[in-house]
Every structure is written in C-alpha cells, then in structure tokens.
Amino acid sequence: MPHRLRKIRKKRGSRTCGYGRVGQHRKSGSKGYRRAGRHKHGWTYVIKYEPEYFGKKGFTSPQSLRRVVKAINVGELEEKIEKFQPKEEGGKIFVDLEKFGITKLLGAGKVSKPLVVKVASCSKIAAEKIREAGGQVLTESSEESGE
Numbered sequence: 001m002p003h004r005l006r007k008i009r010k011k012r013g014s015r016t017c018g019y020g021r022v023g024q025h026r027k028s029g030s031k032g033y034r035r036a037g038r039h040k041h042g043w044t045y046v047i048k049y050e051p052e053y054f055g056k057k058g059f060t061s062p063q064s065l066r067r068v069v070k071a072i073n074v075g076e077l078e079e080k081i082e083k084f085q086p087k088e089e090g091g092k093i094f095v096d097l098e099k100f101g102i103t104k105l106l107g108a109g110k111v112s113k114p115l116v117v118k119v120a121s122c123s124k125i126a127a128e129k130i131r132e133a134g135g136q137v138l139t140e141s142s143e144e145s146g147e
Contacts, residue, residue: 072102074126075109077117092116092135105137 010062011017019025020024031037038053046053077084077095087094097105105117107125114134127137 035084069104070102071104072097072105073106073108074111074129077105077115078109078111078113081113089116094118111135 008017016022016025024030027071031041036042037099077097081093081095084095084097084100092114094116097117099102103120105119105122106128107123111129111133115130115132116136118138118140120140122137122139130137
C-alpha cells in the first residue's frame with residue numbers, strides 16, 4: 001500500500017533539506033531584524049505588549065482649517081524695525097505687521113521707542129510694554145470697539 005512521505009523524509013540526503021545554503025537555517029538569521037514579522041511570527045509579541053501597533057488612530061485636521069500663527073516679540077520688533085518699513089507720524093513710529101504676514105505680537109524684550117503697531121492679535125504683556133513706552137497697539141478687536 002503506497003503512503004506519502006513527510007517532507008523532511010523526502011529531503012533527507014539532500015544536504016540542506018530545502019533551506020538553500022547552509023547558513024540560511026542556522027541561528028536566528030531567518031527571523032528578520034528589529035520589527036520584522038509583526039504580522040507573522042512576531043504576532044504574539046504584538047498582542048501582548050503593543051496591542052495598538054496596527055490600525056488607524058485619531059484623525060488629521062484639514063489643512064484649510066489649520067490656523068498658522070506667525071509671531072514676533074516686541075524686543076525683536078524694535079531691533080529689526082527697519083525691516084518693516086516704519087513711518088514716522090507725530091513723533092511716533094507706525095508699523096504695519098499684517099502687511100508682512102505677522103499675525104501676533106508677543107511680550108518678550110524691551111521697548112524704548114513710542115511705536116504704533118497694527119497687528120491681528122497681541123498678548124497683554126506686549127500691549128502693556130508698548131503703552132508704557134508711549135505707543136499704541138491697533139488690533140482687529142480694538143478697531144471694532146473703537147478704542
């Protein structure tokens with residue numbers, strides 16, 4: 001009665017038993033490196049220690065909804081004032097930051113000149129420092145309220 005031999009019995013005598021060169025079936029060479037085989041032979045590790053390794057998580061908000069804030073500090077503004085093409089009006093220096101794409105004024109640094117700054121938004125400390133130096137901050141909210 002004929003019977004089918006197991007694969008290993010068939011391979012006996014063929015030197016490498018179907019594993020190619022001798023080194024391909026030695027030590028840990030066929031397991032892959034680092035995170036290889038996470039969906040195959042490393043699956044039990046993933047289930048036990050990293051159950052959230054596969055799959056999607058969270059969402060990415062659309063580019064059109066992201067608001068990019070480009071800010072500058074009052075100290076930096078005073079140092080680089082010539083870059084923003086200032087205009088002198090009645091002893092005060094007028095600077096329009098909106099024209100240069102800067103949307104927010106922050107309060108780090110010192111102000112010694114009286115500046116009139118037009119900007120979309122401004123921190124409280126920045127506004128205080130400019131007012132103390134004899135200047136003024138023109139924001140969208142202050143223009144609406146008639147300040």
